[in-house]
């Protein structure tokens with residue numbers, strides 16, 4: 298029950314700090330229906346804090362877990378590029394990514410909110426030393442074969458943290474269980490709540506069995522990372 302308790306605690310704090318007072322007692326814990334940021338001046342420190350407050354209850358807590366469509370850690374977003382964060386938020390907003398919670402949140406964000414929040418998560422201070430060009434850990438023969446088959450490095454970068462385009466994600470060091478869920482989502486079809494419409498990753502993920510996607514995810518997660526959880530003092 299620990300994750301559930303944390304969820305309520307976190308959402309309670311997020312609501313109390315970031316959302317209108319009326320949201321604080323929302324038993325479903327649905328975050329982010331009424332961003333308080335609307336009242337604050339655009340671009341001011343307060344407005345950024347207020348906007349990001351609705352994300353912190355999940356993305357800024359170490360080890361925080363989601364339970365849909367299966368239990369997995371919430372992805373690290375601090376350290377992704379702003380362009381990728383914005384692309385992902387827009388994909389939830391327009392329905393290309395079907396995850397219901399993130400859709401509910403993304404549709405409440407304006408274009409300006411998305412730009413502000415994405416810039417904030419990209420700009421968080423880096424606590425990591427710069428990564429080498431090659432992954433610090435070589436994959437075993439099985440994983441190497443799988444990665445070669447779909448040329449993952451040709452888009453996500455030789456160290457899986459330097460994508461060829463800033464709107465593509467860094468994968469190195471991301472949570473293994475999240476990567477597995479994300480990869481399976483690209484394969485999902487005809488499911489209103491689970492799936493990601495992306496031509497490129499859809500065609501790639503469908504070449505692999507779930508067991509293969511899992512070993513790929515485990516390898517990616519084991520690499521040195523620029524991604525991290527950035528805990529707020531009150532969540533430490």
Ligand code: HEC
Nearest residue numbers: 328351352355363371372374382385386396398399402414
């Ligand atoms: C209730 C918990 C929760 C809250 C609150 C929340 N998220 Fe998420 N977020 C998730 C989960 C779970 C996922 C994984 C969804 C999926 O599988 O596609 C996710 C995915 C994402 C992704 C995609 C990450 C990737 O690597 O592709 C981004 C970007 C993101 N969230 C940004 C935000 C922002 C910005 C906010 C605040 C405006 C926010 N989230 C609020 C739980 C949450």
Ligand code: HEC
Nearest residue numbers: 444447448449452465466476479480493495497498501513
């Ligand atoms: C042709 C370029 C390309 C290739 C090759 C490619 N990817 Fe991707 N990948 C992308 C793009 C673009 C996205 C973002 C898609 C989206 O918006 O959902 C992505 C997203 C992902 C994600 C989701 C990350 C997240 O944070 O949610 C994972 C995991 C992933 N790719 C793994 C792989 C693996 C593993 C391979 C090789 C088997 C691979 N990719 C090959 C372009 C590529």
